[in-house]
Amino acid sequence: MINATADERNVTTPMAGRSSSLAAAEGKALAPRRTRNKPEERHKEFVRKAIELFAEVGFEAGTRELAQRLGVTQPLLYRYFPSKDDLIAAVYQEIYVNRWKPQWREGLLDESRPIRERIVAFYEDYAGTIFTPEWIRIYLFAGLRGVDINRRYATTVEEQILRPITLATRTSFGLGGGEPPTPEEVELFWTLQGGIFYYGVREIVYRFPMPVDRPTMIRNAVDTFLTGVGPVLKRLAERGDAPA
Amino acid sequence: MINATADERNVTTPMAGRSSSLAAAEGKALAPRRTRNKPEERHKEFVRKAIELFAEVGFEAGTRELAQRLGVTQPLLYRYFPSKDDLIAAVYQEIYVNRWKPQWREGLLDESRPIRERIVAFYEDYAGTIFTPEWIRIYLFAGLRGVDINRRYATTVEEQILRPITLATRTSFGLGGGEPPTPEEVELFWTLQGGIFYYGVREIVYRFPMPVDRPTMIRNAVDTFLTGVGPVLKRLAERGDAPA
DNA sequence: GATGTTATTTATCGAACGATAATTAAATAA
DNA sequence: TTATTTAATTATCGTTCGATAAATAACATC
Numbered sequence: 001m002i003n004a005t006a007d008e009r010n011v012t013t014p015m016a017g018r019s020s021s022l023a024a025a026e027g028k029a030l031a032p033r034r035t036r037n038k039p040e041e042r043h044k045e046f047v048r049k050a051i052e053l054f055a056e057v058g059f060e061a062g063t064r065e066l067a068q069r070l071g072v073t074q075p076l077l078y079r080y081f082p083s084k085d086d087l088i089a090a091v092y093q094e095i096y097v098n099r100w101k102p103q104w105r106e107g108l109l110d111e112s113r114p115i116r117e118r119i120v121a122f123y124e125d126y127a128g129t130i131f132t133p134e135w136i137r138i139y140l141f142a143g144l145r146g147v148d149i150n151r152r153y154a155t156t157v158e159e160q161i162l163r164p165i166t167l168a169t170r171t172s173f174g175l176g177g178g179e180p181p182t183p184e185e186v187e188l189f190w191t192l193q194g195g196i197f198y199y200g201v202r203e204i205v206y207r208f209p210m211p212v213d214r215p216t217m218i219r220n221a222v223d224t225f226l227t228g229v230g231p232v233l234k235r236l237a238e239r240g241d242a243p244a
Numbered sequence: 245m246i247n248a249t250a251d252e253r254n255v256t257t258p259m260a261g262r263s264s265s266l267a268a269a270e271g272k273a274l275a276p277r278r279t280r281n282k283p284e285e286r287h288k289e290f291v292r293k294a295i296e297l298f299a300e301v302g303f304e305a306g307t308r309e310l311a312q313r314l315g316v317t318q319p320l321l322y323r324y325f326p327s328k329d330d331l332i333a334a335v336y337q338e339i340y341v342n343r344w345k346p347q348w349r350e351g352l353l354d355e356s357r358p359i360r361e362r363i364v365a366f367y368e369d370y371a372g373t374i375f376t377p378e379w380i381r382i383y384l385f386a387g388l389r390g391v392d393i394n395r396r397y398a399t400t401v402e403e404q405i406l407r408p409i410t411l412a413t414r415t416s417f418g419l420g421g422g423e424p425p426t427p428e429e430v431e432l433f434w435t436l437q438g439g440i441f442y443y444g445v446r447e448i449v450y451r452f453p454m455p456v457d458r459p460t461m462i463r464n465a466v467d468t469f470l471t472g473v474g475p476v477l478k479r480l481a482e483r484g485d486a487p488a
Numbered sequence: 489g490a491t492g493t494t495a496t497t498t499a500t501c502g503a504a505c506g507a508t509a510a511t512t513a514a515a516t517a518a
Numbered sequence: 519t520t521a522t523t524t525a526a527t528t529a530t531c532g533t534t535c536g537a538t539a540a541a542t543a544a545c546a547t548c
Contacts, residue, residue, distance in 0.1 A: 035525095072526075076527075078507065079526080184464065190446070199438060206387050212431040224435070
């Protein structure tokens with residue numbers, strides 16, 4: 001199922017550039033290169049490559065494969081991360097915490113610009129951030145694994161993005177004052193969010209041919225949504241969530 | 245990571261109901277139960293349980309775990325499936341081919357009912373079919389694995405569902421004749437499809453609390469979409485896909 | 489009841505996995 | 519230069535995995 005390139009069999013190989021000195025010409029074992037790096041840089045380097053590998057294969061990717069890509073031996077990983085799960089946790093932190101931009105929320109709340117412009121600008125920047133194999137694939141791997149990364153991230157999206165959008169949209173339609181959005185209202189905006197997110201899943205995970213480019217898709221989706229959401233918001237506000 | 249319940253150590257155990265006769269009271273090895281089933285039933289039974297297991301754990305679920313749940317020994321699986329991948333293929337067939345309903349397309353094309361009613365009815369039935377852990381989780385597992393199940397399924401969705409919906413909607417708005425839908429038009433309906441699908445992902449994969457029930461979500465999403473899509477379709481039709 | 493077929497189990501192989509202990513050598517300080 | 523520290527490697531353990539070969543026992547046929 002995996003390569004195992006016959007070059008180096010079962011034994012753990014150091015590798016990464018045979019010692020440029022023509023040292024061991026005997027052909028047996030090449031002198032292993034041993035470059036000593038600062039722990040801080042190594043830590044970052046390990047996480048960076050781990051993101052790459054996990055995005056490709058998933059979390060069942062072997063630590064030996066990761067070490068090989070880094071040009072180090074497998075046990076070295078355990079000097080920097082007590083266990084594989086700790087490495088995975090560092091990956092989560094890097095992607096889903098460090099890449100979150102507070103200006104997303106701020107931009108959406110900037111009432112000096114029309115609501116459509118704010119929403120389109122947000123989704124263009126948001127798509128530019130998360131429509132990468134690392135972000136989307138690892139996000140789905142994590143979700144299927146059952147870690148609560150996704151629940152927590154979805155909570156953040158709802159609080160920092162969807163509720164502000166909902167309120168701003170309601171305001172722009174002259175509906176309701178400052179009451180918090182109802183679940184039905186927020187759910188409406190989840191549908192838009194999910195529709196745009198799923199564009200990325202089709203493109204990056206399924207590798208489905210995407211004849212419509214991102215900005216066009218976003219513009220049309222937001223236009224359709226904003227045109228249609230007015231009456232629905234009005235209806236929801238009028239009957240105060242009473243069922244038909 | 246897995247249980248390994250101390251009861252049965254490394255050795256492959258037959259199991260499944262100790263022989264109800266109080267046979268081996270010596271405590272050592274229980275007489276293994278050997279019931280002989282018809283190959284046809286076994287095949288179905290294996291696929292059924294495999295779906296259950298793969299939905300929980302993913303395709304890296306062990307064949308031993310599957311055998312244990314079936315109450316048989318692990319090598320028996322290889323009498324019915326040449327390899328694990330063949331078992332997985334049977335799982336795909338069962339879920340994504342056998343569960344497809346041709347009446348979805350037919351119902352969407354039934355011009356005797358209003359377009360909104362057709363679309364809402366379709367999504368309610370569609371959600372009832374695919375919003376299960378087996379369907380959604382295995383679908384995402386397959387997508388991340390790189391098999392082309394998802395590309396093929398998405399093609400079917402586009403051809404059997406989204407293009408009919410697009411044409412029917414265009415007709416109901418009095419726009420365009422029988423020309424095939426443009427990619428931009430189809431992409432609009434992909435956004436609705438993705439938005440609704442992602443509701444299922446949040447509910448079933450992320451286990452996000454869902455305060456709005458499915459029928460309400462579907463009704464509001466379709467209402468918003470159908471209200472807003474008219475002007476956008478009109479704009480797309482008028483300028484013949486020329487960029488702004 | 490004897491015989492033949494085959495569903496099922498027992499036993500086992502080789503590879504890959506996560507992780508640990510002991511050893512080696514590169515950088516730093518004396 | 520020599521001594522100290524520790525980054526990095528070598529070697530290896532115990533498990534689990536997918537898969538195969540051989541032995542066994544349940545059912546069908548005569």
